[in-house]
Amino acid sequence: MSASRYTTTAIGLHWLMFLLIAWGFSIGLSMVDLPLSPTKLKYFSWHKWIGVTVFLLAIARIAWRLTHPAPPLPATMPVWQRKAAALSHLLMYGLIVAVPLSGWLYSSAAGVPTVYFGLVPLPDLLSPDKGLAGRLKSVHYLLNTTLAAIVLLHGVAAIKHQFVDKDGLLARMWPGRAQKEPA
Amino acid sequence: MKRCITALLMAAASFGVAGQTLDPAKSAITAVSRQMNVPVEGKFTKFTGQIAFDPSKPDAGKAEFTIDTASFSIGNAEIDDEAKGKNWFDVKNFPQARFMSTAVKAAGPGRFEVTGPLTIKGKTNTVTIPFTVKADGGAAVYEGVFPIKRLAFNIGEGVWKDTDTVADEVQVRFRLVMTGGKPAAVPGKKQSP
Numbered sequence: 054m055s056a057s058r059y060t061t062t063a064i065g066l067h068w069l070m071f072l073l074i075a076w077g078f079s080i081g082l083s084m085v086d087l088p089l090s091p092t093k094l095k096y097f098s099w100h101k102w103i104g105v106t107v108f109l110l111a112i113a114r115i116a117w118r119l120t121h122p123a124p125p126l127p128a129t130m131p132v133w134q135r136k137a138a139a140l141s142h143l144l145m146y147g148l149i150v151a152v153p154l155s156g157w158l159y160s161s162a163a164g165v166p167t168v169y170f171g172l173v174p175l176p177d178l179l180s181p182d183k184g185l186a187g188r189l190k191s192v193h194y195l196l197n198t199t200l201a202a203i204v205l206l207h208g209v210a211a212i213k214h215q216f217v218d219k220d221g222l223l224a225r226m227w228p229g230r231a232q233k234e235p236a
Numbered sequence: 237m238k239r240c241i242t243a244l245l246m247a248a249a250s251f252g253v254a255g256q257t258l259d260p261a262k263s264a265i266t267a268v269s270r271q272m273n274v275p276v277e278g279k280f281t282k283f284t285g286q287i288a289f290d291p292s293k294p295d296a297g298k299a300e301f302t303i304d305t306a307s308f309s310i311g312n313a314e315i316d317d318e319a320k321g322k323n324w325f326d327v328k329n330f331p332q333a334r335f336m337s338t339a340v341k342a343a344g345p346g347r348f349e350v351t352g353p354l355t356i357k358g359k360t361n362t363v364t365i366p367f368t369v370k371a372d373g374g375a376a377v378y379e380g381v382f383p384i385k386r387l388a389f390n391i392g393e394g395v396w397k398d399t400d401t402v403a404d405e406v407q408v409r410f411r412l413v414m415t416g417g418k419p420a421a422v423p424g425k426k427q428s429p
Contacts (some may be wrong), residue, residue: 089318091401098272164311171273181311 056122058225064113067226070107070149077103078197101160101167105175108153114147127220136216138210141203148200155196159189252375256376256414258285265410269386278319282307287414289340291369296349297340303333305356323393330357335365346370353379356389367410378412401426 059067077100084096126135157175160167164181168174179185214222265280265305285301306327309316337352343366351364367380385404386392392402 062335089314091398094271094401098274165276166274168274183311224262 060121064228070110073103073107102170104153104156105169111149124225127222129220141207144203152196155193159193162186162189169213257416259413261414262413268407276310278308280307280312294340294342299337301335305333323396324391326357359389361388375413375415381409383405383407
């Protein structure tokens with residue numbers, strides 16, 4: 054496969070998930086400090102719905118990635134950068150699954166079921182346990198912070214490749230100029 | 237405690253029968269509300285009450301219950317505090333919710349209905365509560381579930397009047413285990429006057 058870009062599906066999933074994760078992340082950060090109010094409860098529900106959506110998309114995305122290899126990196130890219138890129142990509146794929154999962158487990162342990170879009174009740178994987186809920190909250194926060202840091206690094210690296218190295222790396226994932234998708 | 241005892245004595249006196257007494261450890265009164273369509277169960281852990289009921293003579297049945305609203309808990313400190321506050325149960329001004337039966341009737345095989353005023357937060361509405369009763373050893377176990385509209389009792393004022401977030405309908409579920417005295421759940425045995 055000599056395509057120079059990711060498939061349209063992969064590009065679509067990448068940017069859609071970026072928007073959803075950024076949205077879910079900012080709701081998550083702001084909702085925890087709100088005084089108890091209908092707004093707070095709405096934010097919590099939206100945050101969970103976004104998380105479930107991210108989780109489902111992450112599964113689809115990983116399946117797609119496993120069956121559709123990534124386009125080659127620029128030949129000029131040093132080995133350490135290739136390794137760093139591979140590692141950060143791997144971590145992000147892991148975290149887009151682990152972050153929603155940790156939130157779901159936290160919610161279960163806190164004794165609040167998740168009802169997707171207010172319609173589909175998700176099974177509670179854990180029974181209510183205050184101590185466990187507290188630990189899972191920390192885990193959820195830590196995983197999010199890690200994901201945010203890697204995403205930031207990922208973005209900065211992409212910008213550096215585009216404007217400093219000028220190696221056309223960003224074009225692999227940039228929407229538009231659709232090419233034929235490999236079957 | 238004194239209040240509980242007084243309530244019990246008054247209840248017993250008003251029935252004029254040697255009814256059974258509530259076993260609080262085995263009994264439960266819970267309220268399931270829905271926030272953003274997520275069922276949230278809260279428990280009342282302190283309540284007292286009396287039931288004088290003979291399934292063969294349901295019309296003569298009587299029941300009275302008093303619930304300490306401050307004993308409500310869903311197991312989340314932030315929400316429990318809010319629930320006790322002015323907008324919800326306002327436990328300082330309305331420490332107790334009360335139900336007193338005015339009529340009991342049969343509603344099918346093994347099923348009954350009790351009607352009477354339910355007072356929560358100073359608001360009284362007449363409710364009809366379906367229930368079943370079965371004997372469990374020497375105890376009589378009364379179980380049932382009925383819906384109430386929280387706004388009819390001013391529960392959830394201010395911003396909480398919004399029913400999109402917390403639904404108006406709340407399911408109240410109870411399991412009341414009455415022990416001692418005459419095993420009321422056994423048909424044919426008459427309550428002594």
